[in-house]
Amino acid sequence: MQFRLLYEGPIPPRKRINVTDIHAIRMALHPQLKGLWECKPLSEMATWFLREKDRGPGGRGIPILERTNNVLFAPLITQRNDLACELTVTLLRRQSPGQLLGEGGDIDNRLKTLLDALRMPSTVEAQQAKIDTRVDNDPIHCLLQDDALVRKVSVETDWLLRPTTDPFDLVAIIQVRVLASRTTMQNLPFAT
Numbered sequence: 001m002q003f004r005l006l007y008e009g010p011i012p013p014r015k016r017i018n019v020t021d022i023h024a025i026r027m028a029l030h031p032q033l034k035g036l037w038e039c040k041p042l043s044e045m046a047t048w049f050l051r052e053k054d055r056g057p058g059g060r061g062i063p064i065l066e067r068t069n070n071v072l073f074a075p076l077i078t079q080r081n082d083l084a085c086e087l088t089v090t091l092l093r094r095q096s097p098g099q100l101l102g103e104g105g106d107i108d109n110r111l112k113t114l115l116d117a118l119r120m121p122s123t124v125e126a127q128q129a130k131i132d133t134r135v136d137n138d139p140i141h142c143l144l145q146d147d148a149l150v151r152k153v154s155v156e157t158d159w160l161l162r163p164t165t166d167p168f169d170l171v172a173i174i175q176v177r178v179l180a181s182r183t184t185m186q187n188l189p190f191a192t
Contacts, residue, residue, distance in 0.1 A: 084151045086151055107155060
């Protein structure tokens with residue numbers, strides 16, 4: 001299974017960012033990941049996977065919903081469903097292509113921030129970011145349970161040719177390739 005996520009906005013270097021900023025990036029990606037569950041093959045499996053452990057219909061599927069600081073999260077790629085992924089990230093920025101490190105670049109730290117936003121927050125991070133339980137108890141959709149489930153990352157930079165208001169604004173195109181770390185009947189539709 002492959003798909004792309006799009007993020008437009010600031011990703012400052014690590015020394016200028018906090019968990020609230022990381023959660024803002026996570027929430028910008030949330031609608032896209034939630035919408036992915038409305039497309040086949042995920043739409044056909046949502047009732048089997050989008051449930052908490054020991055709740056909802058039993059039988060097929062692996063429950064992926066998790067609570068962190070009493071906030072419900074729906075990570076697509078988890079240890080429980082034996083999935084991992086490879087990411088190909090294109091960062092469009094106002095800096096010269098290839099300027100990865102140094103003045104204005106700092107791609108390694110910005111990439112770490114992006115990876116943090118793709119995963120569920122820890123309990124401490126959720127408390128620090130003051131992430132509240134959603135009124136409708138609707139889960140916050142994210143890509144990863146843990147960023148250790150990313151097996152490979154490749155990054156390309158290029159010019160962002162439109163003006164930006166923030167020097168750290170960029171456009172990130174994140175191509176996700178879902179892999180089964182161990183093929184099971186439950187995760188077979190994800191790995192196709």
